[in-house]
Amino acid sequence: MTSKTPTQDNSQALRIVIAGGGTAGWMAANLLATHWSADNNALRPVHITLVESPEIGIIGVGEGSTPTLKRFFNDLGIAESIWMPACNATYKVSIRFDDWSPGSGINTYSHPFISQLDTFSERPFDVNCYTRRLGLDVNTTPGDFLFNGWLARYRRSPVTPANFPFRVEYGYHFDSALLGQFLKSHAARLGVNYMAGNISSVQRHPNGDIAGLQTAEGNIITGDFFIDCTGFKSLLLQQTLxxxxxSFANNLYNDRAVVCPTPALSDTPVETRSTALSNGWAWQIPLTNRTGNGYVYSSHFIDDERAATELCKHLQINEASADLRTLTMNVGQVARHWSGNCLALGLSQGFIEPLEATALHLVQTSVEQFIDTVNDGGLGEQQQHRYNQLVSKRFERVRDYIVAHYKLNTRSDSEYWQANRHNEYLSESLLQILDVWYRRGDLRAEIKRQQLDSHFGSTSWHCLLAGYGAFPALGANQPGQGDLYTEKELEAFFSGCLMNFSPPGYAPRNTE
Ligand SMILES: Cc1cc2nc3c(=O)[nH]c(=O)nc-3n(C[C@H](O)[C@H](O)[C@H](O)COP(=O)(O)OP(=O)(O)OC[C@H]3O[C@@H](n4cnc5c(N)ncnc54)[C@H](O)[C@@H]3O)c2cc1C
Structure with missing residues (x-):
């Protein structure tokens, strides 16, 4: 991403008003202030105001990230040793899926983040998956082939020693409320103007653009460009414009979550755990001071009370004293993420349920895309159109990857899982991926053909499909040779690499 001025023809400051101070609002404020600061922007300064209701509060979940969050903090120049302790954060190298595909004989598998080291093992993994698709019995366990699978299994911190020659990818678990507070303080240091106020109405220009936000306290906040970060209600983009x-309700059935914290785990894992339950799935996110838990489910198949009871049983805690909170989720995306002089970010722009923890990733990549698009050509309609196409496509491709988790399940314990398995509302892109896989075609070539590598790449798709055991029955004749996992001595290679990584524990970096 380049840091330069958004428009270069006006000496007056561009006034950007961000409505909402959840994680989305503060991430946007920090990125925009960093990339469009006065230092970077000799011709036209940007003046950012964030207005937030002190009463309404934030959604307060969203505690797992993808590796892109590392780039966010690098961009801001904030070391892990500063932000991680402030947010009770831990490292995340993988997501472990339990009980999603018992019918295939696989009870658990990992979806590790792909690291540079995996260039040595991705090909053997592909070949073994292909061999297994032919009915031959070879190792296709994703966590064996990808280095982060080893880090997760042996609970090693991904902090890479200075002399280790490969880059290791990882994300984080964190307390979202503390992250918001941390980003708020940092934004103040970057010169972002903060206002507490309840937006009561939105004023428009004759051409329909937003002119200002009227607060219940009697203030009017005028601006040139507005960013809607007001959460699921989307006060500006959806309600006003x-x-x-x-909605994605046709192919993603979950519309509720019940959340409940429990004490911190003694031996901190470096992965998120996602366990399939009777009508959805439960996450377990390890922080330094507590464990975040939640059950994501569909209200068409289970009611809130039964879901809360099932979560408590799963966590082995007493429901009467549990700190339970139920949330409603609006799963889908807006038809246009940027309309007129308003951009929506976070829950206002859409939400894909949290199975792969992609929401903040989508906020960050949307802001980065916005900055790049505007830097390239300003705030005009052409830029708007291009941005909307790219962001919509990103939402759809992330949705497809999540939908595949449900489509491929082999559970038979409830109508919910059967309905998911029989779901026929699949995108053309997803149908083609599954078709290539089952026809024993070249999945890597298909992912490349569809240009999906920047969303979930070929190795991620191999992890998912192999992890669910989406293979034909084993052939009657098994030559018993040709397992590249063994031939390439991957176990010896990864065990050797593992010796460079510290035992369990929490060791944030000092510098980036
Ligand atoms: C069950 C669940 C689990 C999730 N898990 C993950 C995860 O693991 N990883 C991940 O990346 N994401 C996750 N998410 C998504 C994540 O929580 C959100 O993307 C993130 O918190 C950003 O929310 P937000 O800032 O858009 O909205 P909110 O947090 O809802 O913030 C809205 C803001 O708007 C303000 N506001 C609203 N109305 C007004 C008004 N009238 N006047 C003034 N201010 C107003 C509020 O005060 C608040 O500051 C999860 C979401 C859910 C529902």
Missing amino acids: KVPFK
Whole structure:
């Protein structure tokens, strides 16, 4: 991403108003202030105001990230040793899926983040998956082939020693409320103006653009460009500008979550755990001071009370004293993420349920895309159109990857899982991926053909499909040779590499 001025023809400051101070609002404020600061922007300074209701509060979940969050903090120049302790954060190298595919004989598998070291093992993994697709019995356990799978299994911190020649990818678990507070303080240091206020109405220009935000306290906040970060209610883009919301309810059934913290785990894992339950799945996110838990489910198949009871049983805690909170989720995306002089970010722009913890990733990549698009050509309609196409596509491709988790399940304990397995609302892109896989075609070539590598790449798709055991029955004749996992001595290679990584524990970096 380049840091330069968004428009270069006006000496007056561009006034950007961000409505909402959840994680999305503060991430946007920090990135915009960093990339469009006065230092970077000799011709036209940017003046950012963030207004937030002190009463409404934030959604307060969203505690797992993808590796892109590392780039966010690098961009801001904030070391892990500063932000991680402030947010009770831990490292995340992988997501472990338990009980999603018992019918295939696989009870657990990992989806590790892909590290540079895996260039040695991705090909053997592909070949073994292909061999297994032919009915031959070879190792296709994703966590064996990918280095982060080893880090997760042996609970090693991904902090890479200075002399280790490969880059290791990882994300984080964190307390989202503390992250918001941390980003708020940092934004103040970057010169972002903060206002507490309840937006009561939105004022418009004759051409329909937003002119200002009226607060219940009697203030009017005027601006040139507005960013809607007001959460699921989307006060600006959806409520005021009437941009329609395109629901994904046809292919993603979950619309509720019940959350409940429990004490910290003694031996901190470096992965998120996602366990399939009767009508959805439960996450376990390890922080330094507590464990975040939640059950994501569909209200069409289970009611809130039964879901809360099932979560408590799963966590082995007493429901009467549990700190339970139920949330409603609006799964889908807006028809246009940027309309007129308003951009929506975070829950206002859409939400894909949290199975792969992609929400903040989508916030960050949307802001980065916005900065790049505007840097390239300003705030005009052409830029708007291009941005909307790219962001919509990103939402759809992330949705497809999540949908595949449900489509491929082999559980038979409830109508919910059967309905998911029989779901026929699949995108053309997903149908083609599954078709290539089952026809024993070249999945890597298909992912490349569809240009999906920047969303979930070929190795991630191999992890998912192999992890669910989406293979034909084993052939009657097994030559018993040709397992590249053994031939390439991957176990010896990864065990050797593992010796460079510290035992369990929490060791944030000092510098980036
Ligand atoms: C069950 C669940 C689990 C999730 N897990 C993950 C995860 O693991 N990883 C991940 O990346 N994401 C996750 N998410 C998503 C994540 O929580 C959100 O993307 C993130 O918190 C950003 O939320 P937000 O800032 O858009 O909205 P909110 O946090 O809802 O913030 C909205 C803001 O708007 C303000 N506001 C609203 N109305 C007004 C008004 N009238 N006047 C003034 N201010 C107003 C509020 O005060 C608040 O500051 C999860 C979400 C859910 C529902």
